[in-house]
Amino acid sequence: AQSVTQPDIHITVSEGASLELRCNYSYGATPYLFWYVQSPGQGLQLLLKYFSGDTLVQGIKGFEAEFKRSQSSFNLRKPSVHWSDAAEYFCAVGPLGGYQKVTFGTGTKLQVIP
Amino acid sequence: DTGVSQDPRHKITKRGQNVTFRCDPISEHNRLYWYRQTLGQGPEFLTYFQNEAQLEKSRLLSDRFSAERPKGSFSTLEIQRTEQGDSAMYLCASSLDLNTGELFFGEGSRLTVL
Numbered sequence: 430a431q432s433v434t435q436p437d438i439h440i441t442v443s444e445g446a447s448l449e450l451r452c453n454y455s456y457g458a459t460p461y462l463f464w465y466v467q468s469p470g471q472g473l474q475l476l477l478k479y480f481s482g483d484t485l486v487q488g489i490k491g492f493e494a495e496f497k498r499s500q501s502s503f504n505l506r507k508p509s510v511h512w513s514d515a516a517e518y519f520c521a522v523g524p525l526g527g528y529q530k531v532t533f534g535t536g537t538k539l540q541v542i543p
Numbered sequence: 544d545t546g547v548s549q550d551p552r553h554k555i556t557k558r559g560q561n562v563t564f565r566c567d568p569i570s571e572h573n574r575l576y577w578y579r580q581t582l583g584q585g586p587e588f589l590t591y592f593q594n595e596a597q598l599e600k601s602r603l604l605s606d607r608f609s610a611e612r613p614k615g616s617f618s619t620l621e622i623q624r625t626e627q628g629d630s631a632m633y634l635c636a637s638s639l640d641l642n643t644g645e646l647f648f649g650e651g652s653r654l655t656v657l
Contacts, residue, residue, distance in 0.1 A: 433585075463645075472547070472648035473586070473634070519585050530599065531646060533578075533585030 431456045431522050433534035441540040442510050450505040450537050452520030461523040462503040463531065464494055468516040476518075479503065490514070515541045545569075547649035549635050555655045556625055563621045564652040568637030575618050576646060577610055578634040579603065586634055592618060625656045 432455045442448055454460060464476040477488025484496040494505045503520060517538045523531040548567045556562050568575050573594050578586035589608070590600045594615040604610075607625075612618040622629055632653050636646040 435585075438583075465648075470650070472650045473636075473646075474648070475645050478645065521585075530588055530591065532588065535583065535585050 431460065431524070431532045433520050433522050433532055435518075435520055435534035435537050437537045438535070439538045439540065441542060444512050444541050444543055445509050448505075448507045448510045448514070448539070450518050450520075450539070452503045452505065452534060453501050454503060454520070454522045455501065456522050456524075458524070461531075462494075462496060463521040463523070464488065464492065464503075464505045465519045465521060465533075466490075466516050467519065467536075473519065476505070510539075510541055512541045512543070515539055547635055547637055547647050549633075549649040549652045551652060552650065553653045553655075555657065557657050558627060559624055561621065561623045562625055562654060563619055564633050564635075564654075566618045566620070566635030566637075566649060568617070568635070569647055570616075572637035572639055572647070573615065574638045575612055576636045576638075577618070577620050578636065580632040580634055580651070581630075589620075589633075622654070625654075627656045630654055630656045 434453045462479045465473040467473045476492050477486050479486045479496045487493050492507050496503050517536045519536045520534040521531045550565045575592040577589040580586045588601050589604050590610050592612040595612050607623045610620045632651040634651045636648045638646050
């Protein structure tokens with residue numbers, strides 16, 4: 430069965446500092462991997478996704494993520510965090526093809542301090 | 544494109560009452576999903592429709608839960624004889640019939656069972 434682990438429940442960073450959110454997945458084949466962001470009172474929004482090709486993927490809002498098959502990881506990064514990035518971030522995994530039943534991690538809540 | 548809309552946004556009910564949530568997906572999307580999210584958790588898959596056919600139901604979806612998508616457009620999720628454990632955010636998402644992997648989420652319907 431597919432699963433996702435986000436080991437950090439809560440992270441606090443200073444505005445302008447770099448950010449890395451960790452994600453490890455378990456899946457038997459080549460997965461789709463996603464990062465979604467959820468701001469208070471808003472729906473989940475896709476930041477980026479990976480399913481093949483270049484293992485470093487660029488997303489919206491200046492985020493990027495790197496797929497490392499050997500480590501079963503798909504960590505999210507941003508070089509300089511803005512106060513508006515404060516939100517909850519979810520890593521997710523889904524199967525290639527089919528109807529994309531997506532399994533989400535438990536999320537990492539990001540706090541940004543001035 | 545008005546996005547995925549859900550109604551009501553908030554519902555407070557007494558234990559034992561029935562509640563129904565509605566989801567209107569993005570108009571050209573033929574795939575529709577229901578997820579449930581509780582505090583501190585990521586979204587958990589409940590069920591999936593392709594057009595009007597319900598193709599998968601999670602074991603989380605007890606016999607008190609029923610979902611329909613009668614004409615392949617909007618969907619309803621009904622919970623009968625609500626229990627306090629049903630208190631959660633119910634999320635609807637839709638996607639195209641393509642291997643893009645992206646789910647488009649509504650803002651959710653928050654249920655509080657007293």
